[in-house]
Amino acid sequence: MEDRRLISYFILEDIFSRNIPLKKSYEMRVFGKDKKTASYIKELVYGVVRNKILLDHILEQATGKNINNLSKKVQNLVRIGIYEIFFMNHKDYAVLSTIVDIAKSQTKNQEKFVNWILREFLRNKDKVVIPDDDSLESLSIKYSFPQHFIEYLFEEVGLERTKQLLQFYNSKPPIYAFRIDELEYREFKDNERLTKKEYILDPIYLNIFRSLQLEETIDDVLDLCAAPGGKSFLVKSFLPKSKIVAIDKDAERIEMMNSNIKRLKLKNITTFAADIFKLNLDKLFDLVILDVPCTSTGTIRKNPDVKYNYKKKIDELVEIQKKMIEKAEEFVKDDGLLLYITCSVFKEENHDVVFDFLKKNKDYKMISQFFTFGDPFNGGYGALLRKIGG
Numbered sequence: 398m399e400d401r402r403l404i405s406y407f408i409l410e411d412i413f414s415r416n417i418p419l420k421k422s423y424e425m426r427v428f429g430k431d432k433k434t435a436s437y438i439k440e441l442v443y444g445v446v447r448n449k450i451l452l453d454h455i456l457e458q459a460t461g462k463n464i465n466n467l468s469k470k471v472q473n474l475v476r477i478g479i480y481e482i483f484f485m486n487h488k489d490y491a492v493l494s495t496i497v498d499i500a501k502s503q504t505k506n507q508e509k510f511v512n513w514i515l516r517e518f519l520r521n522k523d524k525v526v527i528p529d530d531d532s533l534e535s536l537s538i539k540y541s542f543p544q545h546f547i548e549y550l551f552e553e554v555g556l557e558r559t560k561q562l563l564q565f566y567n568s569k570p571p572i573y574a575f576r577i578d579e580l581e582y583r584e585f586k587d588n589e590r591l592t593k594k595e596y597i598l599d600p601i602y603l604n605i606f607r608s609l610q611l612e613e614t615i616d617d618v619l620d621l622c623a624a625p626g627g628k629s630f631l632v633k634s635f636l637p638k639s640k641i642v643a644i645d646k647d648a649e650r651i652e653m654m655n656s657n658i659k660r661l662k663l664k665n666i667t668t669f670a671a672d673i674f675k676l677n678l679d680k681l682f683d684l685v686i687l688d689v690p691c692t693s694t695g696t697i698r699k700n701p702d703v704k705y706n707y708k709k710k711i712d713e714l715v716e717i718q719k720k721m722i723e724k725a726e727e728f729v730k731d732d733g734l735l736l737y738i739t740c741s742v743f744k745e746e747n748h749d750v751v752f753d754f755l756k757k758n759k760d761y762k763m764i765s766q767f768f769t770f771g772d773p774f775n776g777g778y779g780a781l782l783r784k785i786g787g
């Protein structure tokens with residue numbers, strides 16, 4: 398048990414003290430652990446991250462201490478303790494004694510303080526009040542989302558839908574397996590195996606591809622941010638005869654894509670690692686796909702840490718997205734198509750990037766757009782543009 402809580406603590410330290418993404422830290426830290434341990438850690442850590450603002454409120458209500466006045470290490474330790482006791486109903490004193498042991502080994506003389514806080518929490522936990530009105534501050538506490546995120550949703554969709562979406566974003570996402578030769582998906586359970594024709598894909602992308610209606614005349618395709626291959630493989634489902642060149646800056650992700658191609662026995666996909674900004678190809682394409690790096694706010698169910706750090710990153714990402722779409726344009730044939738995709742729910746990364754591009758590139762026109770905040774699948778955006786031949 399100690400091991401599981403200690404690993405959970407290290408993951409929270411990675412996220413909140415070292416800015417390492419939750420998914421990356423979790424995969425690294427549970428590597429080689431048995432399934433039971435890994436799923437315990439997953440439930441605990443993802444639960445703490447999903448509910449961080451609420452946990453900090455509970456701590457303050459029960460102990461009178463403001464979380465910001467505690468050291469990062471103590472913050473993460475007490476969050477684990479409160480989450481296990483309050484949300485997972487684990488035995489109070491077993492949790493307390495392990496957390497104090499971890500404090501002993503991981504902090505400088507803070508174990509007595511951690512012990513005091515958790516005991517104070519146990520004494521007062523039944524008096525904790527979780528706000529239930531519709532003010533911005535209360536919604537932020539109840540659903541554990543920063544106020545700026547809630548404000549954005551509220552302006553876009555109004556109060557009732559905002560509350561539904563926040564609840565949805567806090568739910569555990571099912572995993573879906575997509576069957577490449579039948580354009581069908583199914584829910585994929587933990588203990589199942591993928592068949593030879595399946596890969597993991599959120600059905601939002603199937604919906605994007607369906608609604609944008611790719612033409613059957615498409616032959617040569619360039620996928621510019623391709624790895625680990627989700628969109629290239631979708632193209633293969635819709636247009637099995639197409640020839641795809643797929644590149645990605647990340648060589649490791651290209652390796653993952655290659656093993657997916659091999660497992661799915663797909664033909665006519667050429668991959669290589671390259672930076673889009675240094676890319677020279679002596680060829681133009683019928684369709685260029687640009688699935689840009691983005692805040693990933695459409696995947697908050699799977700990546701709950703995103704809600705706490707997207708704001709710091711969004712401006713820089715938008716700059717990159719604008720440069721990427723201009724570069725992608727260079728590879729589109731006359732009368733060819735450019736497909737811009739994100740898994741973001743923010744206008745800045747979606748509609749605004751595309752319309753900024755259209756304003757500067759009068760030879761392109763919008764064919765169709767698709768957007769969803771999510772529910773029942775991830776949130777995301779797709780825009781299909783045509784280059785008008787001259």
Ligand SMILES: C[S@@+](CC[C@H](N)C(=O)[O-])C[C@H]1O[C@@H](n2cnc3c(N)ncnc32)[C@H](O)[C@@H]1O
Nearest residue numbers: 622623624625626627628645646647672673688
């Ligand atoms: C949203 S992910 C792509 C997911 C992929 N299209 C799929 O469906 O599986 C964005 C990708 O962009 C890649 N990337 C980021 N900057 C890049 C650049 N300058 N050149 C090429 N690829 C880049 C990242 O390595 C990452 O794999």
